[in-house]
């Protein structure tokens with residue numbers, strides 16, 4: 757099994773390459789490319805939230821708690837006093853960071869349903885829905901965030917599988933096949949519940965129209981091919997005419 761730093765580094769590299777491709781295609785701005793890159797890195801550590809003592813679970817729950825506490829506070833800012841807002845923030849933060857985390861640890865098993873393609877799809881839809889509804893990103897950007905989370909997630913699963921090969925002795929370790937799987941074959945109930953969650957979450961995602969139009973547009977692919985290779989000599993910066 758790959759450790760936290762390996763997962764983060766490989767996801768950062770993979771997500772960096774994909775986000776540069778989006779920039780080359782001209783479908784995102786320079787600020788948006790950083791957002792996509794971060795989404796890929798988040799996806800790269802997400803599967804290990806089922807590992808009770810992992811760094812990933814603490815980082816993700818602390819971030820989620822902070823994010824939702826602020827969203828709730830800003831949402832109520834018009835109606836409540838500052839003191840009430842502080843209490844609300846703290847209550848929301850503590851509930852997610854400690855109560856939800858404890859419950860989550862109780863109900864999850866390492867390398868269970870969260871190390872599956874089905875869970876990757878759930879987080880992809882979840883990220884697209886949150887980006888669209890809470891952060892008011894348009895359909896294209898929200899879906900790109902979701903897709904980058906999925907890309908990072910898949911990199912994580914593949915890396916775990918890669919680490920289950922013992923190259924020195926040319927054999928597979930016992931953990932082989934436990935990371936990159938469609939569903940959790942050992943637990944029909946959690947796989948079924950995740951399946952239902954994926955379908956429900958899909959209904960909260962924005963329309964795919966903008967995404968499909970962009971991906972099928974000839975302009976997008978022309979921009980990618982014209983920006984992919986250097987036009988002339990390598991690293992020759994075009995002169996700015998004064």
Ligand SMILES: [Zn+2]
Pocket residue numbers: 803804871912916935
């Ligand atoms: Zn893992």
